[in-house]
Amino acid sequence: MENQTRSQLYLGEFEEIVLLAILRLKQDAYGVRIRQEIENETSRSTSIGSIYTTLERLEAKGYVKSQHGEVTPERGGRAKRYFKIQGAGAEALNQAMIDRTRMLDGVDLKWLPAW
Amino acid sequence: MEISVDLQGYLDSIESYHKAAAATVGRQLRECRIAQGLTLNDIIGETRINRHHLEAIEQGNYIKLPGGKDLLEGYYTAIYVKNFIRSYARCIGFAETISFEIREVNEAHALDVVAAPSTSVYITKNHRPPKFGEYLLYLFLTKAERVYLIGDLAEEYDELSSRFGRQAANLWYYRQIVTSLRPLMRRLLCRARTVILILEIIQKLRSH
Numbered sequence: 001m002e003n004q005t006r007s008q009l010y011l012g013e014f015e016e017i018v019l020l021a022i023l024r025l026k027q028d029a030y031g032v033r034i035r036q037e038i039e040n041e042t043s044r045s046t047s048i049g050s051i052y053t054t055l056e057r058l059e060a061k062g063y064v065k066s067q068h069g070e071v072t073p074e075r076g077g078r079a080k081r082y083f084k085i086q087g088a089g090a091e092a093l094n095q096a097m098i099d100r101t102r103m104l105d106g107v108d109l110k111w112l113p114a115w
Numbered sequence: 116m117e118i119s120v121d122l123q124g125y126l127d128s129i130e131s132y133h134k135a136a137a138a139t140v141g142r143q144l145r146e147c148r149i150a151q152g153l154t155l156n157d158i159i160g161e162t163r164i165n166r167h168h169l170e171a172i173e174q175g176n177y178i179k180l181p182g183g184k185d186l187l188e189g190y191y192t193a194i195y196v197k198n199f200i201r202s203y204a205r206c207i208g209f210a211e212t213i214s215f216e217i218r219e220v221n222e223a224h225a226l227d228v229v230a231a232p233s234t235s236v237y238i239t240k241n242h243r244p245p246k247f248g249e250y251l252l253y254l255f256l257t258k259a260e261r262v263y264l265i266g267d268l269a270e271e272y273d274e275l276s277s278r279f280g281r282q283a284a285n286l287w288y289y290r291q292i293v294t295s296l297r298p299l300m301r302r303l304l305c306r307a308r309t310v311i312l313i314l315e316i317i318q319k320l321r322s323h
Contacts, residue, residue: 031267049252049295052264053302074273076243078266 011096015063017042018054019093022064022083030069030080055083063089140200141175147207150281151245162202172203208243244272245285248292255299264295 011019021037022029031048034055038046058064069080085093148158155169162169171179182195249265256264268291276284 031263032270035267035271045294047291047294047298048264048267049291050298052260053298056260056302072270074270075266076269078262078269080266081263 011092012054014050014054015058016093016096018051018058019063019085019089022085023093027082029083034083058089061088061092062086063092141173144200144203144207145173147281150285151207152247153207158203158206161206164199164202168199169203172200244269244288248288251292251296252299255296255303 017038018034021034021041024041025033025037031051035046035048035051038044038051055064055066059066063086064083065086066081066083069082071077071079148155155166158164158169159166168180171177177196177200180196180199248268252265252268253261268288271291272284272288275287
């Protein structure tokens with residue numbers, strides 16, 4: 001039973017990063033900001049396409065919920081889409097953190113050879 | 116006591132001021148067109164304005180436009196001239212931000228001499244991403260996604276364009292498109308694979 005729950009809560013590495021970005025941005029979590037937040041904090045270059053395909057997956061799993069936002073002139077009159085994390089998403093994120101901490105327990109990354 | 120008024124010099128200065136303004140606008144339009152990778156033929160196709168007239172707009176030579184001579188004769192509302200410039204500007208993305216300033220020469224100063232051409236155009240910046248990139252995305256996005264994703268790209272493009280210039284923004288934009296196409300294509304393939312799998316199962320069930 002526990003295994004089944006865990007597999008349901010499985011999060012990919014990029015999904016984890018996107019969920020954390022949404023949490024950090026709070027009320028301001030929409031495409032542009034999520035992409036910039038990831039790029040600024042992880043120094044990995046990210047495309048808006050990969051953000052949206054990931055968000056679509058997360059929404060299908062019920063981890064995030066989206067809602068229509070305001071229209072601005074610099075967006076060419078197009079609306080924003082805000083994302084909000086859901087209970088299942090927070091739970092999945094929590095589980096991922098617990099798993100990672102457990103796996104890191106007893107491992108000293110300092111002495112790993114860099115090859 | 117006699118007062119001499121340098122009327123010709125006054126009119127010349129007005130004329131050269133407006134000529135300079137017109138040329139600047141023409142150059143701005145031309146630069147914007149080139150930055151988007153558009154040729155005059157593209158503009159002709161879209162606006163139905165012929166090449167000579169488009170070139171006249173880019174050179175700031177409004178007199179060559181239909182009704183352009185009206186400007187010389189003091190008809191400040193030369194409709195054709197305004198409409199031609201407006202259509203061209205709209206075609207390359209200066210949508211609703213174009214405004215015409217019609218300045219009539221003060222009659223007391225101009226005396227009975229016909230005023231110099233006085234139509235000048237002021238354009239405010241409105242950065243719009245290249246259409247081709249948008250089109251590429253249209254092929255892979257769902258209808259609902261188009262609004263948000265293209266809107267996001269347009270917002271960042273506008274921000275970058277005003278900070279680093281149009282060329283840098285274009286480079287960033289195309290890089291975003293290319294790197295975005297990969298996950299979008301992968302998604303499309305996954306969907307296609309699922310459909311194929313379902314069709315195969317149906318076929319197997321039928322044959323049994």
